Amino acid sequence: MDYYERALTNHILASRRDTPGTDSPEVTYFVGMGPGVRRAFGNTGTCCGGTGLEDHTKYQDSVYFRSTDGDALYVNLPLAATLRWPERGLVVEQTSDYPADGVRTLTFREGGGRLALKLRIPSWATAGVTVTVNGAPHRGPARPGTCLTLNRNWRPGDRVSTTYRLRVERALDDPSTQALFHGPLLLTAQSPEQGANAISPASRPPHFTTHGLTLAPFHIGDDTPYHAYFTRSEPVRTC
Known part of the structure; x- marks a missing residue:
C-alpha cells in the first residue's frame, strides 16, 4: 500500500497538467528526474496520452x-x-x-x-x-x-x-543524495539553485521555503523547472 500511495500521488497525479479543462485535458509522456528539468504536457492525441488519462480513475480505488x-x-x-x-x-x-x-x-x-x-x-x-x-x-x-x-x-x-510530518529520504547507494517529503508527498525545489539551509513552512500549504527557494509538491502539474534530489553537505567538526 505504501508503493500504491506513492505511485498514485507522486507519479499518476503528477502526470496531468494542473489546470482546469474539459475539452483538452493534458498529460505528460515523460516525468524526468534530472536537475532543473521541465515537464512537457500535451493532449490525448497519442495512445500514451489516452492510457495515461485512464490512470486518473484510480483515485477512488482502495x-x-x-x-x-x-x-x-x-x-x-x-x-x-x-x-x-x-x-x-x-x-x-x-x-x-x-x-x-x-x-x-x-x-x-x-x-x-x-x-x-x-x-x-x-x-x-x-x-x-x-x-x-x-x-x-x-x-x-x-x-x-x-x-x-x-x-x-x-x-x-x-x-x-x-x-503527517516533514521528512527526508536518503538514496540507498549514496546517503548524501536526499529527497524531501511532506508525508507521502515529494517536494521539489522550484529553482536552479543548489544550496539550501533551514526549511520553513510557507503561507500556502503544503509548500515550504529554504534559502529563498520554494519547495512545492511534485504532483502540481506545471512546467516550472524543478530539482527532486539534493546533495546534502554535513558539517564536519575538527578538534
Missing part, C-alpha cells in the same frame, strides 16, 4: 477495505471519500484537503457499534503520526508499516484525525 467477517474496517489512503456499509448500517466520511494538506479526519455519520478501525501507518512514518480520537491524543503504539487498531463502540459524531 481507500477502504473491510475484513471478511465484517468486524474491521481498514483505512488505507488519506483521500476525501464517503463509505456506505449497508450490512452494518454504517456511513463513514473521510474529509481531507489532501494532497493540499497533511491532515485528514474520519467521521462516523450514521450507525456505529463495536468495530475495529484499522488506520494504515506507512513504513516511512518513522517520526511518528499524530492520531486523535474526538480531539484527544491516542496514546497507543503506531509502528511504521503496520495498522493502528482502534477497537471501540463507535457512535455518530465520533472523529479520528491523523497528521
Whole structure:
C-alpha cells in the first residue's frame, strides 16, 4: 500500500497538467528526474496520452477495505471519500484537503457499534503520526508499516484525525543524495539553485521555503523547472 500511495500521488497525479479543462485535458509522456528539468504536457492525441488519462480513475480505488467477517474496517489512503456499509448500517466520511494538506479526519455519520478501525501507518512514518480520537491524543503504539487498531463502540459524531510530518529520504547507494517529503508527498525545489539551509513552512500549504527557494509538491502539474534530489553537505567538526 505504501508503493500504491506513492505511485498514485507522486507519479499518476503528477502526470496531468494542473489546470482546469474539459475539452483538452493534458498529460505528460515523460516525468524526468534530472536537475532543473521541465515537464512537457500535451493532449490525448497519442495512445500514451489516452492510457495515461485512464490512470486518473484510480483515485477512488482502495481507500477502504473491510475484513471478511465484517468486524474491521481498514483505512488505507488519506483521500476525501464517503463509505456506505449497508450490512452494518454504517456511513463513514473521510474529509481531507489532501494532497493540499497533511491532515485528514474520519467521521462516523450514521450507525456505529463495536468495530475495529484499522488506520494504515506507512513504513516511512518513522517520526511518528499524530492520531486523535474526538480531539484527544491516542496514546497507543503506531509502528511504521503496520495498522493502528482502534477497537471501540463507535457512535455518530465520533472523529479520528491523523497528521503527517516533514521528512527526508536518503538514496540507498549514496546517503548524501536526499529527497524531501511532506508525508507521502515529494517536494521539489522550484529553482536552479543548489544550496539550501533551514526549511520553513510557507503561507500556502503544503509548500515550504529554504534559502529563498520554494519547495512545492511534485504532483502540481506545471512546467516550472524543478530539482527532486539534493546533495546534502554535513558539517564536519575538527578538534
